[in-house]
Amino acid sequence: MGKSANKAGGRRLVTAAVVVVSLVIVVGCVVWFLRQDTASVGVISDQQYQAVKIGDQRSSVLKRLGAPAQGLDVSKFPPARSGQQCDYYSESGAVMDPSVFRFCFAGGRLVSKESSDELQQQPSPSISLSFPG
Structure with a gap:
């Protein structure tokens, strides 16, 4: 039971890291797009x-x-x-x-x-x- 609890905890950690990285990428893309749109004004x-x-x-x-x-x-x-x-x-x-x-x-x-x-x-x-x- 100890190994399966460790695996589940590790999966949650990896999932949380993927979510955080994905959010950072999405926010970065939105900011970049908005700057490109206003940069040419x-x-x-x-x-x-x-x-x-x-x-x-x-x-x-x-x-x-x-x-x-x-x-x-x-x-x-x-x-x-x-x-x-x-x-x-x-x-x-x-x-x-x-x-x-x-x-x-x-x-x-x-x-x-x-x-x-x-x-x-x-x-x-x-x-x-x-x-x-």
Whole structure:
């Protein structure tokens, strides 16, 4: 009777371990799937950025690019002009410091677009001081 009780206890332990491992795998797959689904929101390629033209309607831009990103660091960009609504996207495929793309609309049409890379390439305004004498 001792051997059969040991076997039953061992089987229960193996069954419990299989259940736990299975649950971990299922939860991991669900989390991975959810991250994949949201990872592409607000992410576009440089080619997609280039294809959007001034004057395009916001509805067609959103249809082409999908929903804009949320929570990006947009502090590199100057404030939007009054009456403009700006959407931001992150660059796809970039591992380190991806570009941020900004599309600003007024009256439902694209009035400006710029990338954070373009802002970094612009020369800084220089200040020259002259003193009398």
